[in-house]
Amino acid sequence: MSPTDSDATFAAMRAALMASYAGALATSRLSPLEALECMAAALGTIYREVADAHIDPQGCPCGWQPNELLDIVALEQSIAANAVKDEDATLFDLRSMLPVGHG
Numbered sequence: 333m334s335p336t337d338s339d340a341t342f343a344a345m346r347a348a349l350m351a352s353y354a355g356a357l358a359t360s361r362l363s364p365l366e367a368l369e370c371m372a373a374a375l376g377t378i379y380r381e382v383a384d385a386h387i388d389p390q391g392c393p394c395g396w397q398p399n400e401l402l403d404i405v406a407l408e409q410s411i412a413a414n415a416v417k418d419e420d421a422t423l424f425d426l427r428s429m430l431p432v433g434h435g
Contacts, residue, residue: 349371352371353367353368353371356370356371372411375407379403379404379407382398383398383400383403386398
Protein backbone atom coordinates (compact mmCIF):
# COMPACT_ATOMS: atom_id res chain seq x y z
CA MET A 333 0.00 0.00 0.00
CA SER A 334 1.31 3.40 -0.88
CA PRO A 335 0.30 6.67 0.80
CA THR A 336 -1.74 7.60 -2.28
CA ASP A 337 -3.91 4.48 -1.92
CA SER A 338 -5.70 6.04 1.04
CA ASP A 339 -4.39 9.52 1.73
CA ALA A 340 -6.68 10.38 4.66
CA THR A 341 -6.03 7.10 6.46
CA PHE A 342 -2.30 7.38 5.83
CA ALA A 343 -2.21 10.98 7.10
CA ALA A 344 -4.17 10.10 10.25
CA MET A 345 -2.02 7.08 11.06
CA ARG A 346 1.16 9.01 10.37
CA ALA A 347 0.03 11.85 12.64
CA ALA A 348 -0.78 9.38 15.44
CA LEU A 349 2.58 7.65 15.06
CA MET A 350 4.41 10.99 14.96
CA ALA A 351 2.66 12.08 18.17
CA SER A 352 3.61 8.80 19.87
CA TYR A 353 7.17 9.08 18.62
CA ALA A 354 7.54 12.68 19.80
CA GLY A 355 6.01 11.73 23.15
CA ALA A 356 8.43 8.83 23.57
CA LEU A 357 11.40 11.09 22.85
CA ALA A 358 10.10 13.75 25.25
CA THR A 359 9.41 11.38 28.13
CA SER A 360 12.22 8.84 27.87
CA ARG A 361 15.93 8.68 27.41
CA LEU A 362 15.57 6.72 24.18
CA SER A 363 17.62 7.77 21.19
CA PRO A 364 15.67 8.55 18.02
CA LEU A 365 16.55 5.14 16.56
CA GLU A 366 15.63 3.32 19.80
CA ALA A 367 12.23 5.04 19.75
CA LEU A 368 11.72 3.99 16.13
CA GLU A 369 12.74 0.43 17.02
CA CYS A 370 10.19 0.49 19.84
CA MET A 371 7.55 1.67 17.35
CA ALA A 372 8.50 -1.13 14.97
CA ALA A 373 8.29 -3.69 17.80
CA ALA A 374 4.83 -2.37 18.71
CA LEU A 375 3.75 -2.71 15.07
CA GLY A 376 5.01 -6.29 15.11
CA THR A 377 2.88 -7.11 18.15
CA ILE A 378 -0.16 -5.49 16.50
CA TYR A 379 0.43 -7.63 13.40
CA ARG A 380 0.65 -10.73 15.59
CA GLU A 381 -2.66 -9.95 17.35
CA VAL A 382 -4.46 -9.17 14.08
CA ALA A 383 -3.06 -12.28 12.38
CA ASP A 384 -4.05 -14.46 15.33
CA ALA A 385 -7.59 -13.07 15.17
CA HIS A 386 -7.76 -14.04 11.50
CA ILE A 387 -6.39 -17.56 11.96
CA ASP A 388 -9.33 -18.54 14.18
CA PRO A 389 -12.15 -19.92 11.98
CA GLN A 390 -14.62 -17.92 14.08
CA GLY A 391 -12.52 -14.76 13.79
CA CYS A 392 -12.92 -11.79 11.49
CA PRO A 393 -15.15 -12.43 8.46
CA CYS A 394 -13.14 -10.12 6.13
CA GLY A 395 -11.49 -13.04 4.34
CA TRP A 396 -7.85 -12.06 4.90
CA GLN A 397 -5.61 -15.10 5.31
CA PRO A 398 -2.40 -14.21 7.18
CA ASN A 399 0.85 -15.48 5.70
CA GLU A 400 3.49 -14.65 8.28
CA LEU A 401 6.49 -14.76 5.96
CA LEU A 402 4.95 -12.85 3.05
CA ASP A 403 3.17 -10.37 5.32
CA ILE A 404 6.36 -9.50 7.19
CA VAL A 405 8.26 -9.12 3.93
CA ALA A 406 5.51 -6.78 2.68
CA LEU A 407 5.74 -4.72 5.89
CA GLU A 408 9.54 -4.53 5.60
CA GLN A 409 9.28 -3.46 1.96
CA SER A 410 6.75 -0.76 2.83
CA ILE A 411 9.06 0.63 5.51
CA ALA A 412 12.02 0.56 3.13
CA ALA A 413 10.12 2.13 0.23
CA ASN A 414 8.79 4.96 2.37
CA ALA A 415 12.01 5.60 4.29
CA VAL A 416 14.00 6.76 1.28
CA LYS A 417 14.44 10.49 0.84
CA ASP A 418 11.71 12.02 -1.31
CA GLU A 419 12.33 15.61 -2.36
CA ASP A 420 8.67 16.00 -3.36
CA ALA A 421 7.23 14.93 0.00
CA THR A 422 4.82 17.42 1.51
CA LEU A 423 4.54 15.70 4.91
CA PHE A 424 5.85 17.21 8.12
CA ASP A 425 9.64 17.07 8.09
CA LEU A 426 11.41 16.16 11.35
CA ARG A 427 14.41 18.19 10.19
CA SER A 428 12.38 21.34 10.88
CA MET A 429 12.21 20.51 14.62
CA LEU A 430 14.66 21.97 17.11
CA PRO A 431 16.41 19.25 19.12
CA VAL A 432 15.83 19.54 22.86
CA GLY A 433 17.86 16.63 24.21
CA HIS A 434 17.27 14.71 27.42
CA GLY A 435 18.40 17.27 29.90
